[in-house]
Amino acid sequence: MKKLNIVIITLLFFSSSLIAQKLTLDSCKVLAIENNKRLKESQLKLEASEKVKKDAFTKYFPTVSASGFAFKSSKDFLDIKTEAMDLPVYDGNTANLAAATQFAYVPPISIQTLDYANTAMVTAVQPLYAGGRIRTGNKLAELNEDVTQYQYNLTKSEILVTTEDYYWNLVALNEKIITLQDYEMLLKALLKEVGDFYDAGLIKKSDLLKVQLELNKVDGNKLKLNNGTDILKMAFSQHLGIPYDENFNVQDSIGTILPPENYYTETGLALKNREEYKMLNKAVEAEELQKKMTDGELLPQLAVGVGGMYLDMIDQDDTYGLAFATLSIPISDWWGGTYKKQEHKIKIDIAKNSLEQNSELLQLQMSKAYRDLTESYKQIDIAQTSVNQSLEYQKEMEDNYDAGLESLSDLLEARAMAQEAKDALIDAKTQYKIRIADYLQTLGKTNF
Numbered sequence: 001m002k003k004l005n006i007v008i009i010t011l012l013f014f015s016s017s018l019i020a021q022k023l024t025l026d027s028c029k030v031l032a033i034e035n036n037k038r039l040k041e042s043q044l045k046l047e048a049s050e051k052v053k054k055d056a057f058t059k060y061f062p063t064v065s066a067s068g069f070a071f072k073s074s075k076d077f078l079d080i081k082t083e084a085m086d087l088p089v090y091d092g093n094t095a096n097l098a099a100a101t102q103f104a105y106v107p108p109i110s111i112q113t114l115d116y117a118n119t120a121m122v123t124a125v126q127p128l129y130a131g132g133r134i135r136t137g138n139k140l141a142e143l144n145e146d147v148t149q150y151q152y153n154l155t156k157s158e159i160l161v162t163t164e165d166y167y168w169n170l171v172a173l174n175e176k177i178i179t180l181q182d183y184e185m186l187l188k189a190l191l192k193e194v195g196d197f198y199d200a201g202l203i204k205k206s207d208l209l210k211v212q213l214e215l216n217k218v219d220g221n222k223l224k225l226n227n228g229t230d231i232l233k234m235a236f237s238q239h240l241g242i243p244y245d246e247n248f249n250v251q252d253s254i255g256t257i258l259p260p261e262n263y264y265t266e267t268g269l270a271l272k273n274r275e276e277y278k279m280l281n282k283a284v285e286a287e288e289l290q291k292k293m294t295d296g297e298l299l300p301q302l303a304v305g306v307g308g309m310y311l312d313m314i315d316q317d318d319t320y321g322l323a324f325a326t327l328s329i330p331i332s333d334w335w336g337g338t339y340k341k342q343e344h345k346i347k348i349d350i351a352k353n354s355l356e357q358n359s360e361l362l363q364l365q366m367s368k369a370y371r372d373l374t375e376s377y378k379q380i381d382i383a384q385t386s387v388n389q390s391l392e393y394q395k396e397m398e399d400n401y402d403a404g405l406e407s408l409s410d411l412l413e414a415r416a417m418a419q420e421a422k423d424a425l426i427d428a429k430t431q432y433k434i435r436i437a438d439y440l441q442t443l444g445k446t447n448f
Contacts, residue, residue: 022251035241049148056141062126123307131296150275164437166236172430254429267363273444284351291344298337369439383425390421
């Protein structure tokens with residue numbers, strides 16, 4: 001179902017109708033995962049680690065190699081000359097050789113050859129024992145893939161949290177624009193009322209100017225909000241990997257606010273879900289495997305092989321089959337190898353100490369994130385109380401103004417205070433939504 005949603009959203013996005021469509025939080029997260037450049041780079045690194053793992057697996061199989069060699073010399077390599085000689089003739093009994101009375105004449109001999117040679121060879125070598133380094137190398141390659149996957153997950157989590165940050169800030173700006181428009185409507189209604197009083201000669205012009213000045217402030221605030229919204233949309237579009245369009249917008253409002261208890265998880269349990277914690281454990285495992293690699297370098301290595309050779313030399317050519325075995329014992333490395341082994345033991349201790357220390361820091365981070373979440377939730381209660389009180393105060397000022405008991409300045413101040421309180425409530429709710437995403441990230445969770 002999730003894959004189907006990705007396909008549908010991607011197709012709709014590149015159609016002309018999507019630009020005018022408001023996106024939900026989930027659809028924004030889909031776009032971020034599909035198009036974000038940081039995540040694409042992390043995905044490529046993950047694919048590269050998979051290739052490294054497959055390459056390490058090939059070390060289990062024979063190593064096949066082929067070679068060829070040919071030469072042509074300017075003169076013969078073999079140039080043999082013998083003098084003429086008399087060879088004794090005997091009856092086959094070596095005892096009579098010294099007393100031979102008959103001799104065979106051998107003329108001088110001159111041999112000149114080997115001015116060229118052509119050879120080709122194919123061999124296949126299968127390691128039988130390499131000190132466990134092939135198996136250890138495969139484990140290291142698998143570990144590297146796991147770490148790269150954790151890094152990908154971590155990058156994905158960060159991108160999703162950033163997506164929520166952009167999304168809820170854009171929602172907040174949209175809601176502030178609405179509250180500002182409502183405030184503007186109140187001021188315009190008041191301006192009409194004050195204008196009628198001024199035309200009737202019931203009030204001074206200064207009262208009319210006060211309302212007009214307040215409307216000018218609203219126009220300035222609207223300009224700032226619109227510019228801020230456009231800049232945020234540009235940054236958000238780049239984050240989502242989509243072209244910027246002024247009609248791009250998000251769908252949700254701040255909506256329901258659930259208390260922090262709905263998201264709480266005990267830090268010890270959540271620690272195992274953290275990608276950083278998994279990577280720290282893999283760091284210990286990697287050092288242990290590196291020590292095994294060093295141990296393997298100090299052990300004998302045994303391999304067997306077969307091959308075939310073609311030889312063309314001295315006007316003759318032929319093929320030969322070969323079978324061989326090799327045994328290598330690194331005797332001179334044993335002395336220096338003991339220090340390498342001690343070095344790796346120290347590195348293992350360092351990795352374990354880092355795991356313990358950073359595990360504590362990760363748990364502290366979770367605790368702090370939950371405290372920030374709780375504080376942010378309380379800020380909503382405070383902001384809501386301020387809104388209720390400011391609205392009550394505004395209502396009282398309006399009633400008193402209608403009764404002629406309060407000045408226009410007091411009424412404008414009351415309405416401005418109510419407007420500020422509403423904006424503060426929007427900010428508090430937005431911050432809480434972002435804090436939820438931050439806290440879930442520290443737990444190794446996401447809202448997607």
